Amino acid sequence: MTTRLLRTATAAALLLGAAACSSSGSGDPLAAPSTSAPAAGSGKTVVIGSANFPENVLLASIYSQALKAKGVKVEEKFNIGSREVLYGQLKSGALTVLPEYNGALLGYLDAKNPALTGGTEAVNGALATKLPAELALLDSAAAQDNDSLTVSQETATKLNLKSIADLAGKSAELVIGGPPEFKNRSEPLLKDNYGLTFKEWKPTGETTANALKDGSIQVGNVFTTDPKIVTLKLVTLTDPKNIFSTQNVTPLVNKAGVDATATAALNKVSAKLDTNGLTELMKRVAVDKEDPATVAKDWLKTNGLI
The missing domain is CATH 3.40.190.120 (Osmoprotection protein (prox); domain 2)
Structure with a gap:
């Protein structure tokens, strides 16, 4: 989207104003969760955020409804702002889950990383070494939304x-x-x-x-x-030097805020979401002006996730 990718006068202004196939390739990021992570069924509320553009709101709504269907308590905080704002909120624990774009996130954390010109596994492997201990990637979807x-x-x-x-x-x-x-x-x-x-x-x-x-x-x-x-x-226009990288839709989570139930539900969403499907959903949102929550619910029903 996205990227979106990819960050600082504009970022500073956004910060003040706030007061874009394959699994992740880095194993199970929650295999050894923080001791503060809630057990399944703990009743802890998962706070799902989104960036301030329609596709990210749609993805956040898909995540939210998929979690609710599994009995997870969810609070929605959509349309917050850019990555420069969202990332800090996720790291602090104010947010629990974000729909991210793996190449854009890596570019934000390390704009010179050679993995940016690689595929999903290369990007996610590099991300695993750059994320702070509080955060983890879940499985990447086949769906990509690249900058262009x-x-x-x-x-x-x-x-x-x-x-x-x-x-x-x-x-x-x-x-x-x-x-x-x-x-x-x-x-x-x-x-x-x-x-x-x-x-x-x-x-x-x-x-x-x-x-x-x-x-x-x-x-x-x-x-x-x-x-x-x-x-x-x-x-x-094609991008022969690959400056916009791989952009798989990928849940980014604060590990202390998600349990096994939430992780499994989000990974099942990623397993079903592809680029053609996402483009069709975005036509309904952006062109047909349908409500993102309704579009998200239809997709989840069609794919047997609710």
Whole structure:
């Protein structure tokens, strides 16, 4: 989404304002839980948070309803903010579970890590060495939502754009947009790897795809499961240098707040969730304007999880 990936003037502003297949590849992160971890059925409330974009809210709702179906007490705190805000809250125990994107999380913790250009197991293996003792990854879903640089069909045709590399020598005349944190996260990566410097960066958030279509920006950070890529006939540029990494949807948990019942329920969600399914869910949320909680419930029923 996501990434989303990937972070600090913008991050600081967000912090003040708050007051984007395979299992994880790192074994069972909860095999030796903290002595403070609640036993199954302890009745401890699991607090599920989400970032402030629709897909992450949808994923958080899927997690929440899957846990409730197993008798876990849940409190929902959705639409909180960016990773820069959420990560600290999870580490402190104010939140218990977050829907994360493994490559984006690794990029946040270690932007130079060589595993970023690898697959799910490489990314999760590297993450296992970077996470603090309080946190753990559960199983990654096959579903991925990658960051991208995307353009309109008109811009792609006019400038002969197929990959991010094709923006070299052209970016200085183009306006780029995306979520506010995208600039700090990705501007250095684009400059260092592709030599790109843009005319202007605009914070466009959820309106990025529409801004590409109406021409107010020429390049945008659109998550690859965004159904508007299809409905607005946008063109996602390939990323030959893999700066946006693998982005499997992955539950990130505070180990002291989840028990075996919660862990199993979340891993079953990951086992069922793939990219095509997530894209279809996002069409219902983003295009058809259905309630994320209703969409989440339908998916869980269809997959036998509630």
